[in-house]
Amino acid sequence: xxxxxxxxxxxxxHSIILPGAHDTVADKCGRSENGQERAQNIxxxxxxxxxxxxxxxxxxxxxxFHDYRQMIDVVRGRCFTGxxxxxxxxRRQVRVSAxxxxxxxxxATWIAIVLAVIRALS
Numbered sequence: 009x010x011x012x013x014x015x016x017x018x019x020x021x022h023s024i025i026l027p028g029a030h031d032t033v034a035d036k037c038g039r040s041e042n043g044q045e046r047a048q049n050i051x052x053x054x055x056x057x058x059x060x061x062x063x064x065x066x067x068x069x070x071x072x073f074h075d076y077r078q079m080i081d082v083v084r085g086r087c088f089t090g091x092x093x094x095x096x097x098x099r100r101q102v103r104v105s106a107x108x109x110x111x112x113x114x115x116a117t118w119i120a121i122v123l124a125v126i127r128a129l130s
């Protein structure tokens with residue numbers, strides 16, 4: 009019988025570390041080398057430690073930690089053990105939302121300018 013290391017997840021109750029499920033994230037989430045690399049870059053450069061903790065708590069079923077050190081490394085952005093495709097897709101959704109907001113702001117600005125010109129001319 010092989011000995012399995014316990015898997016830990018970051019709990020939401022007072023930041024307690026709780027034992028997690030023994031099924032691996034890799035089984036649930038297809039991992040490609042390119043996807044993992046992109047996810048690692050997003051995780052390291054686009055999230056603060058506080059944002060990483062929030063993301064882990066919100067999506068804790070995606071993460072597996074084999075020891076406390078690995079959990080700390082993930083929170084500090086040194087590695088990413090979650091579902092790469094979900095993180096990359098989340099990043100795309102944020103970009104789309106930002107572009108939508110910028111576009112709506114530009115449209116609203118132009119409408120305000122046009123209305124101000126019409127009002128000034130009449």
